[in-house]
Amino acid sequence: MSGTFVGMPAFPTAAREALGDTQLRRNLAHATRVIRDKRAQVVAEVEDWEELRLAGAAVKEVALRDLATHLETLEASLTRAGATVHWARDAEEACAIVASVTKAHGVDEVVKVKSMATAEIGLNEALEAEGIAAWETDLAELIVQLGDDLPSHILVPAIHRNRAEIREIFLRRMGDVGRPAPADLTDEPAILAAAARTHLREKFLRAKVAVSGANFAVAETGTLVVVESEGNGRMCLTLPEVLVSVVGIEKVVATWADLDPLLRLLPRSSTGERMNPYTSTWSGVTPGDGPQEVHVVLLDNGRTRALADDVGRQALRCIRCSACLNVCPVYERVGGHAYGSVYPGPIGAILNPLLHGVADEQTASLPYASSLCGACFDVCPVRIDIPSVLVDQRAAVVDQHRGDRLPKPEALAMKAAAWAFSDARRLAWAERASGLAGRVIGRFSRTSLPGGRAAAGRLPGPAAGWTGARDLPAPPEESFRAWWDRTDGGRR
Amino acid sequence: MRVVLQVTCVNDAMFPDTGKAVVRLLRRLGVEVDFPRAQTCCGQPMVNTGYLDEAVPVVRTFVDAFAGYDAIVTPSGSCAGSARHQHSIVAERSGDPALVAAVAETGPRTHELSEFLVDVLGVTDVGAYFPHRVTYHPTCHSLRMLGVGDRPRRLLEAVRGVELVDLPHASECCGFGGTFALKNADTSIAMGADKARHVRDTGAEVLVAGDNSCLMHVGGMLSRQRAGVRVMHLAEVLAATEDDEGMDA
Amino acid sequence: MSARDEILRRVRSALDGVSPVVEVPPAPRAPDRGDLADLFAERVADYRAVVTRCAADEVERVVRDVLGSARAVVPPGLGLDVPGALIDDGLTAAELDDLDAVVTRAAVGIAETGTIVLDHADDQGRRAITLVPDLHVCIVDASQVVADVPDAIALLDPARPLTWISGPSATSDIELDRVEGVHGPRTLHVVLVG
Numbered sequence: 001m002s003g004t005f006v007g008m009p010a011f012p013t014a015a016r017e018a019l020g021d022t023q024l025r026r027n028l029a030h031a032t033r034v035i036r037d038k039r040a041q042v043v044a045e046v047e048d049w050e051e052l053r054l055a056g057a058a059v060k061e062v063a064l065r066d067l068a069t070h071l072e073t074l075e076a077s078l079t080r081a082g083a084t085v086h087w088a089r090d091a092e093e094a095c096a097i098v099a100s101v102t103k104a105h106g107v108d109e110v111v112k113v114k115s116m117a118t119a120e121i122g123l124n125e126a127l128e129a130e131g132i133a134a135w136e137t138d139l140a141e142l143i144v145q146l147g148d149d150l151p152s153h154i155l156v157p158a159i160h161r162n163r164a165e166i167r168e169i170f171l172r173r174m175g176d177v178g179r180p181a182p183a184d185l186t187d188e189p190a191i192l193a194a195a196a197r198t199h200l201r202e203k204f205l206r207a208k209v210a211v212s213g214a215n216f217a218v219a220e221t222g223t224l225v226v227v228e229s230e231g232n233g234r235m236c237l238t239l240p241e242v243l244v245s246v247v248g249i250e251k252v253v254a255t256w257a258d259l260d261p262l263l264r265l266l267p268r269s270s271t272g273e274r275m276n277p278y279t280s281t282w283s284g285v286t287p288g289d290g291p292q293e294v295h296v297v298l299l300d301n302g303r304t305r306a307l308a309d310d311v312g313r314q315a316l317r318c319i320r321c322s323a324c325l326n327v328c329p330v331y332e333r334v335g336g337h338a339y340g341s342v343y344p345g346p347i348g349a350i351l352n353p354l355l356h357g358v359a360d361e362q363t364a365s366l367p368y369a370s371s372l373c374g375a376c377f378d379v380c381p382v383r384i385d386i387p388s389v390l391v392d393q394r395a396a397v398v399d400q401h402r403g404d405r406l407p408k409p410e411a412l413a414m415k416a417a418a419w420a421f422s423d424a425r426r427l428a429w430a431e432r433a434s435g436l437a438g439r440v441i442g443r444f445s446r447t448s449l450p451g452g453r454a455a456a457g458r459l460p461g462p463a464a465g466w467t468g469a470r471d472l473p474a475p476p477e478e479s480f481r482a483w484w485d486r487t488d489g490g491r492r
Numbered sequence: 493m494r495v496v497l498q499v500t501c502v503n504d505a506m507f508p509d510t511g512k513a514v515v516r517l518l519r520r521l522g523v524e525v526d527f528p529r530a531q532t533c534c535g536q537p538m539v540n541t542g543y544l545d546e547a548v549p550v551v552r553t554f555v556d557a558f559a560g561y562d563a564i565v566t567p568s569g570s571c572a573g574s575a576r577h578q579h580s581i582v583a584e585r586s587g588d589p590a591l592v593a594a595v596a597e598t599g600p601r602t603h604e605l606s607e608f609l610v611d612v613l614g615v616t617d618v619g620a621y622f623p624h625r626v627t628y629h630p631t632c633h634s635l636r637m638l639g640v641g642d643r644p645r646r647l648l649e650a651v652r653g654v655e656l657v658d659l660p661h662a663s664e665c666c667g668f669g670g671t672f673a674l675k676n677a678d679t680s681i682a683m684g685a686d687k688a689r690h691v692r693d694t695g696a697e698v699l700v701a702g703d704n705s706c707l708m709h710v711g712g713m714l715s716r717q718r719a720g721v722r723v724m725h726l727a728e729v730l731a732a733t734e735d736d737e738g739m740d741a
Numbered sequence: 742m743s744a745r746d747e748i749l750r751r752v753r754s755a756l757d758g759v760s761p762v763v764e765v766p767p768a769p770r771a772p773d774r775g776d777l778a779d780l781f782a783e784r785v786a787d788y789r790a791v792v793t794r795c796a797a798d799e800v801e802r803v804v805r806d807v808l809g810s811a812r813a814v815v816p817p818g819l820g821l822d823v824p825g826a827l828i829d830d831g832l833t834a835a836e837l838d839d840l841d842a843v844v845t846r847a848a849v850g851i852a853e854t855g856t857i858v859l860d861h862a863d864d865q866g867r868r869a870i871t872l873v874p875d876l877h878v879c880i881v882d883a884s885q886v887v888a889d890v891p892d893a894i895a896l897l898d899p900a901r902p903l904t905w906i907s908g909p910s911a912t913s914d915i916e917l918d919r920v921e922g923v924h925g926p927r928t929l930h931v932v933l934v935g
Contacts, residue, residue: 016678027916034917048769055768066761068752075745081900087744139923140914156914163915189915193923200924205834221899231872231910231925238868239834249748256899260891261768271913274784275854278925279905280868286902288831289867300748308755329665333682369676371669371683372540374636387637391578394542402545410671414538418546421501421533422553428529431505449715450722465677469684470712473506480499480508484527490515 004125005150008340010365015334024160024335031159032325032332038272039323039379046268055261057383060317063219063252067307070219070252071298077222081284083294090301094246095126097297098211101244102132107208110244113226113233114138115213116154116320117246117299119342123211134211135177135203137232139196146173152336152344154322155270160335163187174199200232210236210291214247215319216262217296220255223283224296227266227276237280243291248299250307250316262319265381270321302355311392312354317382318347324376324386330369339366346376350389358397367393409462424481431479438475447471496558497525498566498575498602500704501533507704513731514567514605517620520731521613525565531557535582536574541671548586551579555594563612564602567727569634569702575602577637604634605727606643606702616646622732623653627696629687629710631703632665644702644726651729659699660690668709680709688713691721699723771889777852778883782933784855788908789921790929797934800880804844807878807930811841814870818863819844821880829870837873843926844878845871848903849893850886850933857881857931858893859904868902877926879906883935 008014018024043049063070075085088094098118102110110127112118112134124134124145136145143158144151147169151157158166170181170192179202181195212233216225224245226233237243253259267276285294306312325331325345336344340362343351349366358364367390376386401408407415420426442454449455454474459467466472478486486492495518499511518525535550554575558564566572579595586592609615628648634640648656667673667683674680687710691699697720701707704725711723742750774780782792795803801822813826814837823844832840848860857879859865871877887893897903910925921927 012676012678015676019678019682031917035913038917047772051766051769054766058763058765061763062761062765065756065759065763067756068749071749071752087748089744089747093744137924138914139912143914156917158914159917161915163918166915189918189920190922192915193912193920197923201838204924205838218899223899229910230912230914230923232923234868234872234904235924238872249752257891257894260894263894264768264890273907274787275851275856275905275907277788277907277909277911279903281899281903281905283900283902286861289861289902290869298748300751304748304751304755307752310759313759329667329683330676330679334679367542368672369679371632371665371667371672371680373632373665373669375632375663375665378636388577388581391540391542391581394540395544396542398542398544410541411543414541414543414546417533418538418543418550421535422549424530424532424553424557427501427504427532434505447715449711450720455712455715462674465674466712468677469681469716470709471715472712473708475506476508478508480504480511481527481529483508483512485529489525489527490512490519 005340008362010361011338011369012365014338014340018334018338023162025333027160027162028332028335031156035272035326039269039326042268042272042274052261052265053381053383056265056381057317059253059258059261060382063254064250064307064313064316067249067252070254071249073219074217074222074252077220078284078296081222083222083284083296086295086297088297088299088301091121094121094297094299094301095123098123098244098246099127099130099132101242101295102127102209103130105208105242109133109135109207110209110211111135111137111203111207111236111240113210113212113228113236114141115246116342117213117248118211119151121246121299121301123246137200137204137236139193139230142196142200143169146170150337151342153325154320154343160337163189163192166192170195178203204235204239207240209242209244210240212236212243212245214245214251215266216253216259217247217251218256218259219252221283223256223281225259226280229271229277231278234278234280237282238290240291242293244295244297246297246299249303266319266321269323269379269381305357306354309354312350312389314384315347315350315354315389317384318351319382321381323379323381327375327379329373329375330371339369346370346386347384350386350393353393353396358393358400364397364400367397428479428481431482434475435477435479439477441474445474449473493562494560495523495525495563495565496561497527498531498558498564498571499527500566500568500571502705503567506708507725510567510704510725510727513725513727514565517618517727517731518565521615521618523613526561528557534571534574536571536578537670539574539578539582544582544585547582551582551595552591554579555591555598558598559594562601563608564598565605565608566602567605567702567725568704569604569631569638569640570705572602572604573633573637575599604638604640604702606640606647607638609647610643617650618647618730620651620730620732621653621734622651622729624698625655625657625696626698626700626729627657627659627691627694629659629666629699629701629706630662631701631706634702635663647726647730648700657694657696659694666706666710668706673709684709684713688717688719692719697721700726700729702726768891770891771853774852777886777888778933781850781852781855781886784852785908785931787855790908790931792931792933794933800932800934803932804878804880808842808844811876813842813844814840814874815844816864816866816870819846820864829866832870834869834873837869840874842876842878843870843874845880847879847881847885849896850881851890851893852886853889854907856905856907858897859906860897860901861904868904871904872925875926876928876930878930878932880932880934883933
């Protein structure tokens with residue numbers, strides 16, 4: 001039913017391909033700018049936004065630092081409220097639990113609320129292998145699913161598609177899996193949304209089993225929270241007889257009151273609204289209202305690995321708002337697919353290595369997929385210092401290779417630079433050599449920078465990465481330190 | 493007050509005019525700076541690429557060179573950010589309590605040039621004259637890591653003769669990012685191309701910033717495009733006076 | 742070892758030596774923005790919901806006018822005469838899908854965000870009745886309106902299912918262009934009393 005991230009090349013290679021996709025570039029530039037502006041407007045409305053961020057970060061930190069206690073409390077509250085609690089060490093276990101609950105009810109389909117956790121564990125593919133169809137009901141997820149595509153954004157998984165592409169996907173594919181799109185479908189967003197409404201309504205009305213995630217899980221009350229916009233979440237959480245929610249263990253907050261800063265931070269950071277259209281909360285089973293059989297799957301799948309990382313632990317505060325994606329200059333240009341994960345962008349560049357380690361080349365390339373400009377940290381509602389975690393994960397990548405028999409050229413270059421920079425005499429020597437090179441370039445180069453300084457044009461080898469698109473100023477004949485010595489700091 | 497210049501490795505080896513401009517500017521304002529020859533680099537290239545062990549001796553060299561000074565002035569937002577925010581990480585990694593203590597001394601005393609001028613010396617009009625159309629790019633580390641705010645702008649606004657025009661989408665990264673420019677060259681170039689376009693849209697003849705590494709990237713692109721825009725470090729603009737012959741001061 | 746015990750063991754081991762103490766600064770309060778009912782009405786309308794303000798003795802007439810010929814369902818404890826409306830007694834989803842509208846009251850209104858919260862008491866009914874029909878008429882008393890989210894959280898009972906509603910169903914999934922009306926009620930009409 002959908003594509004796979006398995007086998008994606010490392011980020012620089014995937015990015016190169018994405019950068020050449022002009023339609024993608026245009027779609028992303030438009031969408032990220034719209035949502036950035038909306039966010040900026042509603043955030044500016046909150047006078048004490050910085051204090052609110054501190055409060056939001058703190059309630060998540062409270063939960064994380066005593067996570068075992070809160071998980072046990074959550075389990076007890078949920079059980080008391082009539083829910084069945086399951087625990088899953090990894091994706092495979094979580095998928096098996098959902099499949100077995102579904103099969104126990106003798107159905108071959110489930111309706112799904114958009115959920116990052118279920119996307120992360122590849123639930124749809126696992127259910128498909130068991131003969132169970134998982135219908136995505138969020139509009140963007142539907143677009144991705146119908147298009148045999150991959151999500152490219154946390155909040156808006158089809159952000160890389162424009163209206164014309166979506167119209168084409170609906171016309172071509174809806175009929176294969178249910179009610180077809182009307183033949184006179186236009187590319188007006190309202191018309192496309194109406195087609196999704198009609199297509200999915202029959203699925204909502206007949207579904208026996210629904211699968212969701214949760215934005216938050218309140219330990220003391222056993223309350224799960226789903227934040228959404230379209231009402232597909234409410235449909236799934238309300239109409240079916242059975243509800244299975246897959247919840248990452250980091251979604252826990254200690255108390256009901258702890259929801260306050262988070263419910264104020266999330267919509268403004270995420271969709272750029274004061275509040276999202278619908279937030280549903282439920283605590284287990286309510287007799288006579290909604291699903292009468294409620295399951296909660298508490299998922300690890302690498303979260304305890306991230307929890308053990310003193311610098312990276314803060315990434316588990318993430319509330320999946322995607323503000324960091326929307327402001328990221330790298331994400332804006334290459335889009336989400338290049339990150340090779342359901343978690344793209346700056347948060348994905350730290351979360352994936354933290355969850356899974358940096359042993360494989362693709363994941364190891366993610367911490368480097370950033371210019372460290374820091375825009376992500378500025379907008380993060382729970383103050384995750386993404387640049388610092390990126391640097392720390394880069395160190396993890398480097399450390400992973402410290403024992404290599406054959407060091408990478410980069411490692412040799414860094415060692416050489418460190419050697420030169422550890423003693424000013426060595427640096428001075430290197431500068432004399434570069435001054436000589438500068439003299440040679442100055443003599444033979446036919447390129448000069450505006451203002452007249454000699455420059456190197458296109459150079460071969462490793463320098464090509466730089467000079468392919470940029471002139472490189474020729475090194476000066478005299479370094480600053482040589483000038484200082486010669487002139488006594490300009491006094492002679 | 494004992495003031496010392498951390499010229500930075502990039503300026504030392506590639507852009508000595510920036511270092512000379514800082515010396516001239518501060519001398520004009522009555523501040524003589526020392527230049528300890530033992531200084532090399534802040535260690536940022538290693539830290540930001542993940543080579544923390546390799547950064548340890550470099551940071552040690554930094555604190556040895558700058559120990560005992562009241563103020564360390566550097567014409568780079570990114571190197572000041574490195575001293576203030578990354579040296580402690582490297583020191584912790586070294587496991588050497590003496591280095592941890594030393595970076596706790598040098599870090600807070602490190603000032604990016606515009607911070608030093610505005611906060612420590614308390615001046616915004618440095619007596620400069622620069623009769624050109626200029627646009628200013630706030631580099632990421634000066635803007636977000638250090639929080640220099642509008643200090644560079646206030647300094648530029650006080651320059652006589654200058655015509656300062658706003659850069660569209662100014663706070664967006666130029667795409668340099670240290671080794672990012674090589675490891676992810678395509679993305680870096682895509683970002684730089686947009687920054688260069690915004691610069692050209694201003695009609696400025698000079699792009700000014702507080703970090704020569706970012707300027708080398710954007711300026712290198714503008715040069716390749718024969719855009720007719722040159723780049724200059726903030727220090728060189730602030731050092732310029734009526735006595736200078738043209739812009740090559 | 743069971744998955745449960747294994748995960749809890751991993752969590753404890755990950756946090757070995759990590760202090761659980763975190764200083765939690767108080768979440769800031771929204772500034773005083775004047776009359777709460779006025780702000781609430783303005784902010785609900787910002788979501789392109791319809792807001793009608795009236796006096797208590799006008800509610801019946803207003804609701805009748807809003808409904809027109811729409812076939813409506815009402816919760817058993819609405820406490821308002823809605824001529825021709827079905828009183829919910831456990832209608833199926835398909836039966837609800839054949840109806841046009843629902844009329845309920847609410848538990849709380851939040852001025853700062855223009856949100857109404859249903860706690861699904863007898864005057865609001867089961868969650869399904871406010872979801873499937875296409876028009877939701879929600880009667881909110883001005884005295885139910887609080888300033889901001891923390892005030893609402895303090896009043897609400899987490900043991901009950903809660904539905905927070907801020908405008909009609911909406912999506913921005915196509916080019917970030919906001920469209921009102923997807924799966925939930927495409928029209929939200931708030932009747933603000935007093």
